[in-house]
Amino acid sequence: MKRYRRLRDHGMDRRICIHGHFYQPPRENPWLGSVEFQASAVTHHDWNERITSEAYWPNGAARIYNDDMSQAQVVNNYAHMSFNFGPTLLSWMATEARPCYELILEADRISRRLFDGHGSAMAQAYNHMIMPLANSRDKFTQIYWGIRDFEYRFGRSPRGMWLGETAVDLETLDIMASQGIQFTVLAPGQAARVRPLNQPLWRELKGTGIDPRQPYVQKLPSGRNITIFFYDGPLSQGVAFESLLNRGETFAHRLMEGFTESSLPQLTHIATDGETYGHHHRFGEMALARALWYLEEQGLTSVSNYSQFMDLYPPTHAVEIREDSSWSCFHGVERWRSDCGCQTGGDPHWNQAWREPLREALDWLRDHMAAMFEADREGWFEDPWRARNDFIEVILEEVTPLGFMRDQEKRDLSDQEREQALKALEAQRLAMFMFTSCGWFFNDLDGIETHQILLYAARAIELAEEVYGVSLEEEFLERLERAQSNVETAGSGREIYTRVVHEARVTAIDLARHGGFALDADQYRSLEFPTEAIRIRDDDVSHGDAGKLWLGRIEVISRLTGET
The missing domain is CATH 1.20.120 (Four Helix Bundle (Hemerythrin (Met), subunit A))
Structure with missing residues (x-):
């Protein structure tokens, strides 16, 4: 701890940023627009529900206990970290887990107050496509939809955008920049070479040789630029796959080890799947909350987000990325097209x-x-x-x-x-x-x-x-x-x-049959699905000794086209 104190005493600006990539694939039955029962989710109806209960909810209301475990304060982790949520996941949450959804939106508003007007939420390319393998039209739409979805939910324009699997190529970055995106986050091994902006000579990198503590600028084919943060690989691996989340203080001290003695401003930052905090590691959200609290409570360093740090300390170095690379395939993007x-x-x-x-x-x-x-x-x-x-x-x-x-x-x-x-x-x-x-x-x-x-x-x-x-x-x-x-x-x-x-597969006839069984003509006149509405028309009920006979017409109406 003495070394950490010394860094602050000498006026060295050291900040920490923890990014969580919160994402689930779209799971809706495309004929119904709703998620059906998934037996493998075991204790829950489906995997969205299960992971929401294990990670998304807990991070919105994480507990920090006293040393004697007698009291706890509750914090919204999202407000103190950098995060992105998949647009299709937020769409599901907006109807199926509304209070949790509201906590996420509120966190971005809180973060703007904490970080000089800089919100912590980042956008995401819409449905987690591997962008280097997409055609140009799909790249544009994925980025455009991701931005529009973000604006609709968070009420502001995004400065940063997360790419699915951090899979990247120059065309994708150029399209992002053309639509106003200013930065993204990649793995350290995705950098090919770097140089100071005031020097012409490039330094070739070998896999993980980039300094992750500063942002870099990538020049794009159109002449535009985009800023890239390369996260700390070993630290991120330690959080995702080792035991750093067993204790908040241990996590905090390990983050502090990411700094060097350099007098330059530094950002130690990590990026993992957000589900690490609670779903993959039970009570991981508590370790995260404790670590963030401990860092500032002990005066060790400041917590920041990418947008704030980029404005305070613009890039001083240029980078060239390894095209067609990602964070989860050693071979680039082959995981999504080959053995x-x-x-x-x-x-x-x-x-x-x-x-x-x-x-x-x-x-x-x-x-x-x-x-x-x-x-x-x-x-x-x-x-x-x-x-x-x-x-x-x-x-x-x-x-x-x-x-x-x-x-x-x-x-x-x-x-x-x-x-x-x-x-x-x-x-x-x-x-x-x-x-x-x-x-x-x-x-x-x-x-x-x-x-x-x-x-x-x-x-x-x-x-x-x-x-x-x-x-x-x-x-x-x-x-x-x-x-x-x-x-x-x-x-x-x-x-x-x-x-x-x-x-x-569900047809209109299937839905009409379902409506006939589900609707009680004496009480209900309609049944709603995300994609279709079922209505009773021209019905008549006859009563006799043998029971009740219902005759009528059931309409199935497409909510998209209005087709009946």
Whole structure:
């Protein structure tokens, strides 16, 4: 502790920032718009609910006990750290865990008071796509939607943006900068070379050779710049995979060891999955709260966030990134397209050769759907891709679908044409969701994460056929058949797709049947789903000795298109 005191006594500005990447993949059944029961979540209805109870809630109300454990103060960890939440997770929270959602939004407001007007929340590219593997249009939409979602929820423009798996390339950074993003956070091994801004010679780096205590500026192909913070790798690994969260004071002292004797301003900062604090490490949120409190209570250092530090101490060094790199694949971004060897453990005889044909099948599907959408043969849109970008307004319910179409349509469309145009946009949304990174991350094709992206693909195919009259499913399945599960009974991608889609697909007739059983005609006249509304029309009830006979008409109404 004497060394830490000496640093402060000499006026050296030392700050600490802890970043949490809070994220769950979208889990909704695309036909219903709601998350169905997931048996593997064991004690909860689904994994969103379980992780909310184990991590998201506890971090919004973390306890700091006295030494004798007799009293506790409660703090909102989010207000004292840097954080990002996946937009699709916040969308789920807004309806299913509203009080927790409000704590997160409040934390950003508190952080602005704590850090000289700089909010701690960062935006995120929308649905955790691996951006270097996306095409340029999808990159733009993912960033645009991530920014618009952030503005809608937090009431301000984001300065920073988190990239899924920190997967990065220059084009993605350039698009981010073009939309006003000023900084991002990467792993130390993603830096290729550095130099002082006032010197011409570059210093080549070997994996982890960058100094993480200062920000760097990356020059972009367009001539724009973006600031990059490279987190402290060993410290972050210690939090995620070692025992640093067993005791808050131990965590705090380990963070202090990140500083050097240099007289320059320094930011010791770490980045991990936010679920580390509570879900992966039980009571980890308490260790985090205790560490942050202890650092300032003992006068060791100040807590900051990236935005505040960047304004106080702009970059003095330039960096060039390693393109097509990430924080969770030693081989760059191969984990999401090939059998590179990166996996989550388990049977050593398993392989991930299924990743490549899965990626190729989905790329093929995306490209064919994009071609039909862009052609816009019916002349629905002034600009199809601008309409897709602006479709986030409908997703956020900032405008009605009808009002949206009136602003986007090329001519005065009929009601049926507007319905079809909205279906085309929904198909495009799903064509991005089917690239959510978790579909490739784990060990086998027959996992719930891969099932989920196949469901998005299936619904996108279904909508494309309704809109364009072209069936893409059989050719897609032929390509998917090349992907083989390690579990013999699971079979190929075709077999897995057929099974999971059959179990999940819901038609209007299915919903009408459900409504007939669920609605009591004497009391209820409607039943609501996120994607559909069920209404009773023209009903009549007859009573007799044998019981009650109900006759009527049930309407199933699309909440997106208004189609009945």
